[in-house]
Amino acid sequence: MKKLLPYWLVAPYVVHMLVFVAFPVVFSVVLTFHRWNIISPMEFIGPDNYVRLFKDRLFWQALFNTFRFLLVHIPLQIGIALGLAELLNRTLRGAAFFRAAFFLPVIVSGVVVTILWQQLLSFNSGMLNRLIAGIGLPRVAWLDDPAVAMYSIAIMATWKNVGLYVILFLVGLQTVPPQYYEAADLEGATNWQKFRYITLPMINPTIFTVVVLSTIGGFSLFIEPYIMTEGGPLNSTLSAVMYIYQQAFQYYHMGYSATLGFFFALLILAVVAIQKRYVEQEI
């Protein structure tokens, strides 16, 4: 009886792991070699799904869209988060208030935030366009212009998530011992030099963490285009995850959707590996 106790103690975790992680992973890999619409039995079709993936222009467009999103979203998010963290790290009046304020959007439901932004960015009645029109400039089709829509979404997603990264950077900044800056002060270092030669290298572990987290977060872009643009106009905001979702739950192409998901996961893994190689430094 005593010997069994340890197994009982780890059992909940193991069961959870098997049911919600191991089984879905294995099952979806199996699925990639089948055709299945949930209702009829699974039909083995070999590598057909993979062949189809490489010919699927819409999937490649969705991937391209996702990268366009990431290209704006990640630098913007990291730059703004680091800048805000730098400001908050000083003994600023009301720093506690701003810390909370920046974090608020992170914990508000993505659906709510998205609907708010949809109104904000609306072509005719949106506050942003009314401001722009108010100062005599032409209105911008924030969500209706295929060339603009994805970037509007990138800005919105940045606004929603930046608070989390502000907090992460703030923690990173606070681990830098103040003597390093004092030693630099004695050498007459400017604020920029202190940032460049001390802060940046010292918070590299945080930077790497933030880059990876926001990459993974960015790759899973879904709610924002799903609610605001439904992937349009002209599929310009169709994200990879959204396309995978459509394949699974609109067309019931479960096997193909699993194939897309599997390929996409490998792609994220490759991108993170590249980041690990080039962003992470030993200190």
Added chain:
Amino acid sequence: MSRVQLDHIAKAYGNGPRVIRDVNLDIQDKEFVVLVGPSGCGKSTLLRMIAGLEAITDGTLLIGDRRVNDVPPNERDIAMVFQNYALYPHMTVYENMAFGLKLRNMPKTEIKDRVTAAARLLEIENLLDRKPKDMSGGQRQRVAIGRAIVRNPQVFLFDEPLSNLDAKLRGQMRIELQKLHRDLQATMIYVTHDQIEAMTLGNRIVVLRNGDVQQFDTPITLYNQPVNRFVAGFIGTPPMNFLPGRLSGTGPLQFQSDQGAVTLDLSQSVHAPALASFRGHAVTLGIRAEHMSPVPVPGRSMPELTVQADAVEHTGNEALTYFHLDDQRFVARLPADLPLTFGQSFRLFWELDKCHFFDAETELAIR
């Protein structure tokens, strides 16, 4: 010229109390001055004001006859070595030492010359490619000093640079710092809470207490003529023994301890003239452990006491012997070959002329 003058310097952090009250010091060119005092007395604060890392609340700071109160640190011609070294972990030793020079846009070849020269002086040439984490505490300490040297400043500031090292290394580095001072011919201001470090390194020593300078003198003067009871107790190991008592009001000049364990006839002592005006007053007697001996020295006035040993610490070359007089704990430094053990009674002779007397009220030395 790198004389450093502090004129009525005071410091308060924010709206807090003054942690440095009114400090006046005139530190000569090429002098090695040590700021010593218990933790929290304001040593670091004072040093950081000289460095320019803390604003000066009140008073005037002159470095080389120039008022530098409002001059940024890098223009004060000073370099500072921090207690925890503050070496940049992501830079090699070479990069650490070159960092400040690079910021000044010094030509690469000159940077190389300077770093190499400093590394040679400190015997760390073989460490130049290492990162701080791959070095011992002593090596890091040298690099930290090297980083100060390459700038070739007129004034070096040290804030407890040896306190993270073990005792043996500390002793070694003390010697090297003395040598460095001779080689570099620069003014050095050195903070420590360790009075042995202060005594061995300083040309002159500033004893600080609660933000006030108690005494600014050579080590020998501090040891022989402490101005008050605090300095007397702070300088010297083991610390000076104290015994509260009173001087006789009439009759022959006598010191009587409060609980009567000790009565000393002072009428023939060197202290008699100074003590005359304190007759009838409460005074504290002070005597150092090394000024008591088991045998009288011929020709000196040495009153005799019989005491009982509470504890004996043999260090090989001497025996620190503890006992009580009244309820005060005393320690005497006795020859190691004296066969004394716990509980044993023995005779002690005091060098009366080496005793100190302090006004019990003001704690000032009576001289």
